[in-house]
Amino acid sequence: MIDIREILVRIFSAIFLSMCTGSCMFVFWMALRKIFADRIYPKVYDVILKIVLIAYYVPAGYLLVNIFFDNGYVFDFTGTIIKAFYAISLFWLAGAIATVLKFGERTFRIRREKERCFPCKMYVQKIFEDCKRELGIRRSIEVLQGYRIQIPMTAGILKPCVFLPVEDMEEEQLKTCIYHELTHYKKHDIFWNYIACLMVCIHWYCPWIRTVFRKNDEWSEVICDLSTIGYVGSAKRYFTTIFEMSQKSQGIKAYRAACLFESQDSLEQRIYYAMMYRKQKKIKYAAVIAMTVIFCGMSVTSTLAAGKGYQKAYTKWVQETEVEIEEPDDEEEERISYEEKTGVLGNDKSESIKKINLKKFKKMNTMTFKNQIKNGKRLRYKGLVAKQNENIELTIGSQKKCKYIKAGIMDSQNKVRYIQDRGTDLIRYQFRIKEGGKYDVFIEMEGMKKMKISGMIAIND
Known part of the structure; x- marks a missing residue:
């Protein structure tokens, strides 16, 4: 729709x-x-x-x-x-x-x-054709005169026409106008x-x-x-x-x-x-x-600056005007347990690659995102650096059930760790880092045409 x-x-x-x-x-x-x-x-x-x-x-x-x-x-x-x-x-x-x-x-x-x-009169049309020939113009162009035409003018794209005043002009003056x-x-x-x-x-x-x-x-x-x-x-x-x-x-x-x-x-x-x-x-x-x-x-340079400036202004506008939904602060709320799996990131999906830009928020390095993911596509966020024993926390939410989403991380050796959702509208999981280095975060979807998601990528102790 x-x-x-x-x-x-x-x-x-x-x-x-x-x-x-x-x-x-x-x-x-x-x-x-x-x-x-x-x-x-x-x-x-x-x-x-x-x-x-x-x-x-x-x-x-x-x-x-x-x-x-x-x-x-x-x-x-x-x-x-x-x-x-x-x-x-x-x-x-x-x-x-x-x-x-x-x-x-x-x-x-x-x-x-x-x-x-x-x-126009015959002698005017003859001069007009002579001028056309001298300029190398072969197309047929009308030349007309009118009592309401004050000065020479040209109009028309498909049917071009030259308009001349009715008054008689000297030949040199007429040629100049034509x-x-x-x-x-x-x-x-x-x-x-x-x-x-x-x-x-x-x-x-x-x-x-x-x-x-x-x-x-x-x-x-x-x-x-x-x-x-x-x-x-x-x-x-x-x-x-x-x-x-x-x-x-x-x-x-x-x-x-x-x-x-x-x-x-x-x-x-x-x-x-x-x-x-x-x-x-x-x-x-x-x-x-x-x-x-x-x-x-x-x-x-100006095009790049205008685009980047618009992106920052629009992002700030969205963040300042979006309505935050407060979640119940219940420590004993039932949590969904996920089975962490390992594997290889396939090459059968087209990727949309974005750069991770973490900012300090409540003692955590975080980045929020909002995007639309389509069937058979992959979102990939690159540039995350994590230390040993830190956690890479993923939070993914949607208005629909997320049962078609797979999300995880990939290290510099292309080793993949991921989770499969359990049919909820919110995915939250922490990947414990055993070896420090660079990591990519990826999100895939299969089974739905498209889905709008939002969430957060964070690093915490």
Whole structure:
């Protein structure tokens, strides 16, 4: 049976950790862009920024926590946790729906505008086809004009279309606009624009997510500028056209499209990079390598830190909000006697290996755990060091009878000592250590599909 509570916990953990990973990488991108601003061609920054966009979809931190940092408490839930996640889910869903509707309305608005547009004049279509041929584009792309279209723009992934204003433009000006919009198509900017839109919809709660979205737009324009200037031949003539178009660009953000002009703020940056990198004859590969190594190193480190921090915070939350069930303090309570057996640990089961991390508690070194064990699987806890005549105490509890569980220890010589449960909901046993050294603790189950267990591993005299 699917547990909706566990699904909620894992979904929001993955969303949050992917946001942390993407945000850390974006901060590093901003910092390194300033350091290497005049050393590396902007296309490198554009490629890395696309990787940052993808990072917002990849829950690398979640996978690290789930595979390497899980100590039994991570992704468990108490009454307090599940109430919090229900509230968070409703709040997140409301914001996500509102953001989707906002972007969706802009997408459908451009579709409505397409219905109002009409085919361009023959000479415009001829120039358009000539520009396509020069850019090496073979796909059929519509070019339309409309009275409500203020500046040239490109829209559509499956059915791309270039929109032009109705007013007549000089041939050079027209070519400049067409080159720019076709470059957007050639670079798949509409696709990446939608990827960025979906990123904002998922992580709308992140205060700087729209800055990431805006930077993606800006760098797409920078790369388009550098490419288009090469075809136009004159940076002055190219930016003069943009300035003229900027006077007609009011309300352009109402559409979900790639446009010739974005904003006055980004235009200054576009001119700066166009002037700087048209003079740059070759990329300094040493700077590219240095930037790549630094970026990758800092990204991996931040992902590890975010995952580990989340694991510690979540574990503490579980421990502080779980309800402890008091057991009756009865010294004469009937105790279950177990027959200790010896044997060999078989290789017929897949293992989930975890590291033992003992902490001092009431004069004992202890570690608590919570986990789910499946049929034919083995949980193995490694790294336990016990001295001669000490006891390794195992306590295992479950809401169901534990009659399918086998638990024990294995020394460094691979000698195994174990007990088989007696059909109770609590197993408690002490293994007396005759020879000091390193030991592993293992728990196996056969006969049930899966079972949630919790317990304690302790060393006492």
